[in-house]
Amino acid sequence: MIFPARRIVYGSQWLSAVLAGCFLTMVLSLNAQLVTTGYEPTTRILFIFDASNSMAGQWDGERKFDIARDILLEMVDSLEQIPNVEMGLRIYGHQSPVPPQDCSDTKLEVPFSATNASRIKQKLRFINPKGTTPIAHSLALAPDDFPSCGNCRNIILLITDGVEACDGDPCAVSRGLQRKGIILRPFVIGIGTDPGFRETYDCIGEYYDAPHKEQFREALNVIITQALNATSAQVSLLDTDGNPSESDVNVIFYDRFSGVVRYNMIHTLNSKGNPDTLSLDHMSTYNVLAQTIPPSRLDSVKLVNGRHNIIGIDSPQGYLHVRTTRGKAYDREKILVRRANSSETINIHEIGNVGKYLVGKYDLEIPIYPLMLINDVEIKQSYTTTIEIPDPGYVTFSAHQPGAGALYQMTPKGEQIWVMNLLENRKSQGFYLQPGAYRVVFRRTDYKSTSFSMVRDFDVDPGSSESIEFY
Numbered sequence: 001m002i003f004p005a006r007r008i009v010y011g012s013q014w015l016s017a018v019l020a021g022c023f024l025t026m027v028l029s030l031n032a033q034l035v036t037t038g039y040e041p042t043t044r045i046l047f048i049f050d051a052s053n054s055m056a057g058q059w060d061g062e063r064k065f066d067i068a069r070d071i072l073l074e075m076v077d078s079l080e081q082i083p084n085v086e087m088g089l090r091i092y093g094h095q096s097p098v099p100p101q102d103c104s105d106t107k108l109e110v111p112f113s114a115t116n117a118s119r120i121k122q123k124l125r126f127i128n129p130k131g132t133t134p135i136a137h138s139l140a141l142a143p144d145d146f147p148s149c150g151n152c153r154n155i156i157l158l159i160t161d162g163v164e165a166c167d168g169d170p171c172a173v174s175r176g177l178q179r180k181g182i183i184l185r186p187f188v189i190g191i192g193t194d195p196g197f198r199e200t201y202d203c204i205g206e207y208y209d210a211p212h213k214e215q216f217r218e219a220l221n222v223i224i225t226q227a228l229n230a231t232s233a234q235v236s237l238l239d240t241d242g243n244p245s246e247s248d249v250n251v252i253f254y255d256r257f258s259g260v261v262r263y264n265m266i267h268t269l270n271s272k273g274n275p276d277t278l279s280l281d282h283m284s285t286y287n288v289l290a291q292t293i294p295p296s297r298l299d300s301v302k303l304v305n306g307r308h309n310i311i312g313i314d315s316p317q318g319y320l321h322v323r324t325t326r327g328k329a330y331d332r333e334k335i336l337v338r339r340a341n342s343s344e345t346i347n348i349h350e351i352g353n354v355g356k357y358l359v360g361k362y363d364l365e366i367p368i369y370p371l372m373l374i375n376d377v378e379i380k381q382s383y384t385t386t387i388e389i390p391d392p393g394y395v396t397f398s399a400h401q402p403g404a405g406a407l408y409q410m411t412p413k414g415e416q417i418w419v420m421n422l423l424e425n426r427k428s429q430g431f432y433l434q435p436g437a438y439r440v441v442f443r444r445t446d447y448k449s450t451s452f453s454m455v456r457d458f459d460v461d462p463g464s465s466e467s468i469e470f471y
Helices: 020-036 064-080 117-125 135-145 170-179 197-201 213-228
Strands: 002-007 042-050 085-092 106-113 152-160 187-191 206-210 231-238 250-255 261-266 278-280 285-290 296-302 307-314 317-324 334-339 345-350 354-358 360-366 372-379 384-389 393-399 403-410 416-421 428-433 436-444 454-460 465-470
Touching: 042 064, 042 135, 042 213, 064 085, 064 117, 064 213, 085 117, 085 135, 106 117, 106 135, 135 152, 135 170, 152 213, 187 197, 187 213, 197 206, 206 213, 231 285, 261 278, 285 307, 296 307, 317 360, 317 372, 345 354, 354 360, 372 384, 393 436, 393 454, 436 465, 454 465
Parallel strands: 042 085, 042 152, 152 187, 187 206, 231 307, 317 384, 393 465
Antiparallel strands: 002 307, 085 106, 231 278, 250 261, 250 285, 285 296, 317 354, 334 345, 334 360, 360 372, 393 428, 403 416, 403 436, 436 454
């Protein structure tokens, strides 16, 4: 479950009235907040700018290209002053006029850099719209525009007044890039009043209509703020009463589209006993996994921008302690833990240690002699379930020569249940055995007749030491 809680930043309606200077002040403040919470990636924004011939058309009394360019230039100046932000500029439709149609007319004109606003401004001032609209091809080339980076958010902002004019499929290209984790979901601003824009571009990314100049300015402000803003959230690991009391497990945020790990942290309760507040990127949809045993998860988590988000994951846990009644003969022995009535091993638990598990029933396979199977062990909320194993005895089997043999446990009805085969290359060997009645059958390998088979019955008491000899 994900619940929006108290409001922490102003909504997008407020942004439409923000001037460039106020916008810069706000974003700088948000950026400082990111630093204090430890969330400090470099945000890289690639502007893909339409310079096709249709951008030479009139819009609110001026050329579309001129209005969009001038407003973008104001934003570029502000962005350059923000730490951990880099910009790049790709333009299409500006090199070859139509006709004829040149579907390869797209170019990265300004590579990414922390201080390249002047280069972007200089380039845009001398561009004249004249060509076609190869949107899919421009998106497909965009991954190579982003240099390799281990701590970067790659964002594309497409500014266009037209639809794909070549044979490409912009939607398919965008989905492919997102699934590979190359980019976050792109932003698209559609310039003009074409009613088909939203249907066309919704599949590419987050679409904004800009029928007029002021709507374009507002959309650009909103997009940039969203691109740079982190959203506060907390992960509430819920017990059986629905309280967020569970903690101290690894929590992993996976990008739902690409499967890439976006965040990796040990869940913490703060000094007030509440889940710690996180700063997360709201632009991704997440699959969240809490590394309880077995794992707890919540898929398709979408954060609400501008609100404090509570991500609730059912994770009620209790404890399992397997120990011997006395002594340490089995300490560190491995136990296979499975969900009740399941064949899948979910954990290897050590005898003597206390482990934490989700509330429920489990089957235990304890590889001692004889093999011990304990079914339907119940784990309860915040309670320690203790399983005690009787203290074993130690039995030594010895002969003058190695031989073949088998060990059995005897039931009160006289049935013999196989425990193990003895090691054939040893003259002497010893094992811890659970208390009970046993039978061993043995023949030296240098005796070539079954008539030399020897049978010995013996008992094992807790803590005892027995020696079985074959002559």
